[in-house]
Amino acid sequence: MRRFRQPLIALLLLGSASVAFAQDAKPAPDGPVRAFTGRDLFSLEVASDPQISPDGKTIAYVRMSNDIMTDKARPTIWLVDVATGKQSPLVAGPGSHQSPRWSPDGKRLAYVSADDGAPQLYVLWLADGTSAKITGLPDSPSAIAWSPGGNSIAYTMAVPDTGAKLGSAPDKPEGAKWADPLTVIDKVTYRADGAGYLKPGFDHIFVVAADGGAPRQLTFGKYNDNGPLSWSADGRTIIFSANRHPDWELHPLNSEVFALDVASGGITTLTNRNGPDEGAQMSPDGSKIAYIGYDDKLRAYEDAQLYVMSSNGGSPRSLTASLNRSIDGVQWAGNGALYVSYDDHGVKRVARAGLDGKMTTVATGLAGDALDRPYTGGEFSVSKGGTVAYSGGDALNPADVYVAGGKDGRRLTRLNATLLEGKALAQVTKLPVTAPDGRAIDAWLVTPPGAAQGAKLPLILEIHGGPFSAYGPSFSTDDQLYAAAGYAVLYTNPRGSTSYGAEFANLIDKKYPADDYGDLIASVDAAIAAGVADPDNLFVTGGSGGGVLTAWIVGKTQRFKAAATQKPVIDWTSFALTSDAANFYSPYWFAKKPWEDHEGYWARSPLSLVGNVTTPTLVVVGSEDYRTPVSESEQYYTALKLQGVPTALVKVPGASHGGIASRPSQSAAKASAILAWFEKYRTAPKP
Numbered sequence: 001m002r003r004f005r006q007p008l009i010a011l012l013l014l015g016s017a018s019v020a021f022a023q024d025a026k027p028a029p030d031g032p033v034r035a036f037t038g039r040d041l042f043s044l045e046v047a048s049d050p051q052i053s054p055d056g057k058t059i060a061y062v063r064m065s066n067d068i069m070t071d072k073a074r075p076t077i078w079l080v081d082v083a084t085g086k087q088s089p090l091v092a093g094p095g096s097h098q099s100p101r102w103s104p105d106g107k108r109l110a111y112v113s114a115d116d117g118a119p120q121l122y123v124l125w126l127a128d129g130t131s132a133k134i135t136g137l138p139d140s141p142s143a144i145a146w147s148p149g150g151n152s153i154a155y156t157m158a159v160p161d162t163g164a165k166l167g168s169a170p171d172k173p174e175g176a177k178w179a180d181p182l183t184v185i186d187k188v189t190y191r192a193d194g195a196g197y198l199k200p201g202f203d204h205i206f207v208v209a210a211d212g213g214a215p216r217q218l219t220f221g222k223y224n225d226n227g228p229l230s231w232s233a234d235g236r237t238i239i240f241s242a243n244r245h246p247d248w249e250l251h252p253l254n255s256e257v258f259a260l261d262v263a264s265g266g267i268t269t270l271t272n273r274n275g276p277d278e279g280a281q282m283s284p285d286g287s288k289i290a291y292i293g294y295d296d297k298l299r300a301y302e303d304a305q306l307y308v309m310s311s312n313g314g315s316p317r318s319l320t321a322s323l324n325r326s327i328d329g330v331q332w333a334g335n336g337a338l339y340v341s342y343d344d345h346g347v348k349r350v351a352r353a354g355l356d357g358k359m360t361t362v363a364t365g366l367a368g369d370a371l372d373r374p375y376t377g378g379e380f381s382v383s384k385g386g387t388v389a390y391s392g393g394d395a396l397n398p399a400d401v402y403v404a405g406g407k408d409g410r411r412l413t414r415l416n417a418t419l420l421e422g423k424a425l426a427q428v429t430k431l432p433v434t435a436p437d438g439r440a441i442d443a444w445l446v447t448p449p450g451a452a453q454g455a456k457l458p459l460i461l462e463i464h465g466g467p468f469s470a471y472g473p474s475f476s477t478d479d480q481l482y483a484a485a486g487y488a489v490l491y492t493n494p495r496g497s498t499s500y501g502a503e504f505a506n507l508i509d510k511k512y513p514a515d516d517y518g519d520l521i522a523s524v525d526a527a528i529a530a531g532v533a534d535p536d537n538l539f540v541t542g543g544s545g546g547g548v549l550t551a552w553i554v555g556k557t558q559r560f561k562a563a564a565t566q567k568p569v570i571d572w573t574s575f576a577l578t579s580d581a582a583n584f585y586s587p588y589w590f591a592k593k594p595w596e597d598h599e600g601y602w603a604r605s606p607l608s609l610v611g612n613v614t615t616p617t618l619v620v621v622g623s624e625d626y627r628t629p630v631s632e633s634e635q636y637y638t639a640l641k642l643q644g645v646p647t648a649l650v651k652v653p654g655a656s657h658g659g660i661a662s663r664p665s666q667s668a669a670k671a672s673a674i675l676a677w678f679e680k681y682r683t684a685p686k687p
Contacts, residue, residue, distance in 0.1 A: 038668025056383030143227020163200030270313030343499035346472030367393030424449035426483030458537035465544030494519035555609025622655030
């Protein structure tokens with residue numbers, strides 16, 4: 001399950017599946033076109049976190065590339081000249097380098113860098129390329145923010161706590177080697193996907209001189225104080241968000257906006273309502289604060305709105321109540337307007353929002369840095385003069401650096417041009433779908449390169465997670481690998497998906513999975529009716545929420561020849577009490593707790609349908625998944641075995657829920673394992 005801040009909120013050999021249709025593709029000018037393969041994942045690069053300089057002339061961005069020798073992604077920082085597109089490495093030595101942030105005068109760049117130890121804060125002077133390590137911290141700094149005068153940098157960092165203790169072991173003799181001491185857990189959330197079991201402590205705000213020195217902790221207490229951090233024009237106040245209510249552990253969405261006095265550490269609460277208020281940014285003149293939030297109605301989904309209030313918290317008002325889309329990023333443009341980002345019909349946009357609520361789109365086609373599946377994503381930044389930089393891409397290109405302007409923006413980098421110009425990539429087209437109740441459903445069809453016109457192809461229905469998220473016309477390595485093996489791929493945004501407004505998303509409120517099943521089946525029927533999909537060779541897969549729906553589908557129908565459920569929820573009761581977000585699912589996804597409505601939880605659990613399953617079903621999960629814990633996949637695998645259903649359990653070693661595709665070899669091997677499973681049951685098309 002992809003955890004969202006409610007809308008604020010493997011191991012088969014690579015290339016083991018057969019490759020079809022590539023021989024029919026048109027050759028590139030310099031030689032024959034080659035199929036996209038698992039090994040190509042090591043060569044792909046992605047642009048993220050584009051930060052435009054105050055004068056709008058230069059963009060610093062994080063360039064993600066993969067090291068084939070260590071099987072890891074490696075972030076480096078590059079500069080791009082906005083006028084010419086010329087780029088050069090800025091921080092690209094050993095280790096990982098990210099989070100570039102310009103000083104107010106544009107002469108320095110702060111960033112976070114790590115080699116062997118904990119990531120540290122650095123500052124680089126652009127005039128001569130000199131850099132200095134500003135901190136020597138025990139943990140990683142986050143939410144970096146320069147003071148207006150450029151003299152200080154604020155950041156957040158985890159501060160260790162003693163944690164709970166119960167009793168003690170006997171005194172240990174000198175030189176004895178005993179077992180580790182007991183671990184005592186007393187928190188509601190005691191482990192987190194991607195982080196493992198959490199060490200006792202809380203995130204707090206610090207400030208350090210921009211030329212180094214001892215940092216000063218500004219906030220304290222048993223709360224987590226969150227970024228982004230925003231300074232007032234006079235440098236005396238920092239705006240931040242946090243859930244500092246006494247019951248914050250049980251009500252995780254009730255955050256507020258706070259003003260922190262830098263000199264005294266005094267904290268003033270600026271918002272006070274039931275619901276999240278986050279992402280606060282103070283206007284350049286210090287008179288207003290923009291932030292993102294909504295009134296919590298205990299529904300599964302809410303659109304986050306853009307609000308503006310006075311700097312003392314007075315007169316809050318929404319600027320986007322009529323937009324019917326969820327705002328996920330905000331930045332001031334002078335004192336009279338803001339730039340915001342939001343998803344619309346599977347495409348991320350940037351718009352200029354006036355204080356009168358008027359919205360003007362300035363950029364579309366933003367793209368994120370996740371490559372395995374075609375999720376919406378992307379980031380932007382704005383110069384003092386209003387030039388917008390963003391990460392953009394499409395179905396055939398991972399994210400590059402763009403600046404807004406014209407119909408499609410101006411592309412400044414082409415990180416994958418050399419690689420992809422020599423590849424036969426699958427094409428992605430929109431597929432019209434009508435749901436059983438008459439609603440229009442967005443769907444996309446990925447067709448193998450060189451497929452003959454009118455040929456009926458084996459079809460993989462690939463379902464997104466969330467379930468409150470969205471696919472779009474974005475680059476996907478999974479889809480390209482599936483297509484290179486001769487499959488058409490169908491992906492959709494069934495009801496419950498974001499980017500269509502709160503009403504569409506909440507069609508599955510307190511009843512997921514349910515009617516979204518009908519949307520998915522209607523999409524498959526549309527692909528068959530279009531003459532693309534072979535009705536006798538249908539396959540289904542999906543991860544997280546898509547894994548839930550995959551297991552639900554094979555319990556409802558025998559239409560699919562084989563299935564691969566990835567990191568699913570199988571029993572809502574066991575999941576709700578073992579997931580790292582256990583404090584969220586009730587009351588938002590379920591009105592009652594498991595012991596108050598066991599029948600309701602069971603009725604929505606794919607495990608309740610396992611007696612109906614005859615479809616050969618592969619089960620895939622990361623071995624360190626704490627979102628949909630490994631036990632969910634293991635119990636489904638065992639149930640299928642006991643039912644005599646052909647199955648296998650694939651574990652991705654060391655992988656979390658969110659990081660199941662983060663290692664290139666594992667991402668490629670996982671796709672290959674799924675293809676190999678489908679190949680076992682794929683049949684020749686009927687004449």
